[in-house]
Amino acid sequence: MSAIAAPGMEGTLTVTPAASVALSARAVVRRYRNGRGVGPVDLVLRAGETMALMGRNGCGKTTLLRLLATVSRPQRGEVQWFGGDAKAARAHLGLALDGALEDAGLTGRQATHFWCAQWIGNRAEVASRTGAVLHRLGLGPAADEPVGSYSYGMRRRLALATAVVHQPALALLDEPTAGLDPEGCAQLALLIAERAQQGRSTLIASNDPGFVESVADSVAFLEEGTMVRCASPRELLAALPQGRVAELVVDGGCPATALRAVAGVLDVTADAGTATVRFDGDHTIAALVATADAPGGRLRELRLRRPDLTDCFHDLTGRTLQERA
Amino acid sequence: MIGDAGALRAALRRSRVMPRSLAGRELAIALSRPRALAIKAGLPLALAVVLVAGDAPTFWAAMLLTVLVAMVGAVGTAVTVSRARDAGFLTRLAATPGSRPRLLIGWVLAAAGIDVVQLLPVAIAAWLTGGGGATEFAVLATVLAATLVVTNVLGCVITLAAATAAEVLLDVVVLLAPLLYLGGLFTGVPAGGWRAVVAAVDPFSHLHSAFIGMLGGSATYPGGADVIAALGAALVAIAALAGLSRRILERD
Structure with missing residues (x-):
C-alpha cells in the first residue's frame, strides 16, 4: 500500500499499486443529438497504469475524456474514480486539453501557480512545485515570460505542466504530444513513466503510435464511439x-x-x-x-x-x- | 548599466502577482496590460467629462452614463467567459476540487471590482461637476458597484446562449436593450402601471436615478430606495449565478 497526497491537498488517497482501481466506467453512454459521442463503453484503469485511447478524429475520444474528467455526466452507465464519485475525485485529477490556452498576459509561472493553488494550500509548496515542473518540462528559462510570447510547442508544454504540477493520482491528457518536439516527447514519456512508478495513473488520448507504444500499458481503440479492443501494445502488435x-x-x-x-x-x-x-x-x-x-x-x-x-x-x-x- | 537594466527587468518579472484564485488571476491579467487598463479607465472618464462639462441635459447624460456602465460590465465579462470557454479554461476549472458556485462568484466579483475601479472616476467626475453632496455620491457609488455586479453576472450567464465570443456581443445587446428600456432610461419611468413596478426593481433604473441626482437633476427615486433595490438585484444575481454555475462551467 502507498499513500498519494500533496501537502495541503484535500484528503489523502491511499492506493495499492498493483490492484487498486483508479477509474472504472461501466456501460457509459454520452451521445449528442447528431448521433456523435461515445458509448456504451467499459473501461478499467488501475493505479499506476497508463492507458491510451486511440481512434479517428470525431470518434468520441474527447467526449469520453470529458466524462472521465468529471466535467460532463453520462446519460447512462456509471463512472467511479478511486471507488468514489466525481466530487471526491476532483481532488485527485489533473487535466490537459488539446487546444487549451492560457491567457497571453500571464507568465508561464503565474499560469502554473494558479492551477497548482487549486489543489495545494501551502504557498511555499505551490511555488516550489511550480518551479520544479516548469524546469522539468523545459520551460524554466521562459517561466517568467508572458505566455503570449511562447511558441505553440511551449504552450503545449505549459498545458501539460499545469495538468501535472500538483502530482494528481489520475492525469487525463488529450493529445499530449501535439506540438511537442522529440525532446519534449521524451521528457513527457519519462514523466509518465515516473508517475507510473509512484502508483499514479495516466490516461492519454493520442494517435501517435510510437509515443503510445512507449508509455502505455494498455491501448483502447475507439471507433464511432464504441470500444473495439482494449489490450496491451505488445498483445496488439503480436496479432499482426x-x-x-x-x-x-x-x-x-x-x-x-x-x-x-x-x-x-x-x-x-x-x-x-x-x-x-x-x-x-x-x-x-x-x-x-x-x-x-x-x-x-x-x-x-x-x-x-x-x-x-x-x-x-x-x-x-x-x-x-x-x-x- | 545594460546589465543593471536587465537585472531590473528580471526582478520586475519575478515580482509579478502569483495568482491563487480567479480574482488574483483577473488582477494579474489586468496588470499585465497597463495600456489596455489605462484606455479602459480613460475612455469612460473622457465621455463623462464631455457630457457633464458640455451641459448635456441631465436626463440624457445620466442615461448615457448608465448605458456605459451596463455595457462595460456585461460585455467585458461575456467576452472573457466566452473566450475562456473556447480556450478550454472553463472545462479545466470544472475539474478542480473547489466549489463551483464559489469559483464563479469569486471570478465575477473580481471582474466587477476591476470595473468599479474603472468607472469610479466617472462617478467622481459627476460629483465634482454636478454639485451633489457626499450622501448623493455615496448612493451613486453603492448603486454603481451593485449594478456592476448585476451586469457582470448577466455577461457571465449570457454565454450559455452564445456559440462564440463574437456572437456573445450581440446577445449582450439583445439582453440589455429591454432591461434598459424597462428601466425607463429612454422614456422616463411611468407614474403607475406594470412598467412602474418593473422599473422599481430594475437596477438600471436606480443607477439612472442616482446619476440624475448626482448631476443636480430631480432623481426618480429616493437615494435609500436606489441603494436597497440595487443591492437586492445584486444579491438575486449572485444567487442566480450560483444556481447556474454547473451549467456555465460544464457547457461544451
Missing part, C-alpha cells in the same frame, strides 16, 4: 502478421491494384495519392518502387517502418486513423 510497412506518396494517383499484385505484398490501403503497403519479402521493395514510379505516376516519397498500432487499428476497423469519423 510479420513483415514491414511501406508508405508511398505518389503524384498522379496510387496504382493500388498494381501494388496488390506485387509478390510479397500482404495488404494495401490507398487513397488518391498515398498508399500503405504491408509486405513480407526480400525483393518486394524494389518491385514496389518500380510499380509506383511507373508511367502515369511519380513516386515522391517512400518511408519504411515496422508495423505499429495504426496497423492494428486498421486490421480491427478496416479504416485508417487519419480518416475522419
